[in-house]
Amino acid sequence: MAAFVLVEVSIHDPELYESYKKLTPGSLEPFGGRFVVRGAKTESLEGDWNPERLVILEFPSVEKAKAWWSSELYSKAKDIRYRAANSKMLVVETLG
Template sequence: MPKGYIIGNVELHDAEGYRPYSARNDELVPLYGGRFLARGGPSEILEGESRSRHVIIEFPSYADALAFYNDPDYQENLKIRQACSDGTILVVEGIE
């Protein structure tokens, strides 16, 4: 079964306010078998336009990635992110 990935492309407006969101995700992501592959480290735009922070979370499946995103606890947590940043979040199915 192909893995699922949540990819975030985010611009922080309030880094300090964002910290509780990030800390709560440390608890929530593993509940769905997820793990962070990239989380705001250095990046370089090679083509096009982008925001400054990039996050990639790997899940055992596309369904697990969606289940994480739709979890009521995560939906409550993402209000923090939305208040402290602008971003694009997407789910992608991997290849086997």
């Protein structure tokens, strides 16, 4: 079953974050991942949620998403993201 990874990002080093953005796409491909939303404008319809940056990724399964996140291929990009931004990340299985 497919899965989405939802990421809320607050960037404190925009220049360094650009390096992260360049490295990430290549790390997704071997795991069947793709961007669904990548930093597009958001508008809150309910509640107090207004992310600075929202990213949604799609993978063939939760297992593939978790394999990507913990992969050596993504580790360099992830280290950059940790230095350039604060993030919240969820993986969620789709309905089918």
